[in-house]
Amino acid sequence: MRQLQNIAVGQGDFNLLDHNGKPCSKKDLRGSWVLMYFGFTHCPDICPEELQKLCSVVSLLEKEPTVPPVLPVFITVDPERDNVEAVAKYVSEFHPRLKGMTGTPDQVKAAAQAYRVYYNAGPADEDNDYIVDHTVIYIFAKPRWIVYRLL
Template sequence: MSRRAGIDDSKRNLFSWKSFMISGGLFTVFLVAFLQFKREKMLSLEKERRRSMGKASIGGQFDLIDQNGKPFSSKDLLGKWLLLYFGFTHCPDICPDEIEKMVKAIEIVSKLQDTQEIKPVFITVDPDRDSAEAVKGYLKEFSEDIIGLTGTKEQIEAATRAYRVYYSAGPRDHENDYIVDHTIIMYLINPKGEFIDYYGQTKTAEDIASGVSMNMLKYASANKKFSLF
């Protein structure tokens, strides 16, 4: 074998080795990228699964009495979006603030979404004092549009249990007055009666309106009916 032939063979071997290294490097990069994509996809699916499980465990049917003293069921609310809040009429500050926030959020949403109706709903956690008449008079101070609901202790317990709402009456003072400690959350319910989202006390009316509008758009997109004509 000539010296030149040996040099050519060395070059070919070097080129083959470099090609192998480059190919191996590219394969490794693609493999890492694929595994990362697969991992993120699995995490996303698991997160969605857990979120769906959480949603499935909140909400449900209830049978109460409205502010006019008439029987009222959760079925009467189907077909509408709802912002649902649990409170009581003797609440000194938090409930009034949250109800005002709920009303304002709905006003904002109504300006943005003129095709999907949304109603504010108030359910008392103090059935001993909050009669239908008391609830009606209380809610008039905020908005005529609020649906106010009360009921027997058993009915209220069933509704709060369905929505995982904690409430507990505190000690009574010398005037037999008391405060009810309770969960401070607004629940967003879609037209099918399904729990979709919740908003805590730290959320502003603008935050809530933004969240509601986003969920409305998602719902409309998912339930859009296509026509051939």
């Protein structure tokens, strides 16, 4: 635990908009167990598969009466394309409680840095489509945000 605290994974804050367009920061999630994933809505395969896994875990945990509710959270790493409406549509396809988040490029960059998530948009093709390379990580925590798993 001391090593995790020293590298400060998830110790920072964020200021984003949720998929309803409401401001959301880490303090708004305090008191909840959170299972978080960083990805992007135009991802052809990995992000949807990982979000499906994340939501399956949340659904399984919901069946356990002794386990407190876990809030699934998706944070985009592609703020150029993933506006509030795009994120809202995307998260509606996975779990009814999945909270999607986006923001300005600077806000998303700050959130990714706070959670030690790397991302980089690749070159655009002739249709202006591109893939965003990013860290595949789940963060499972009750804020103080100290438990995580890299894949």
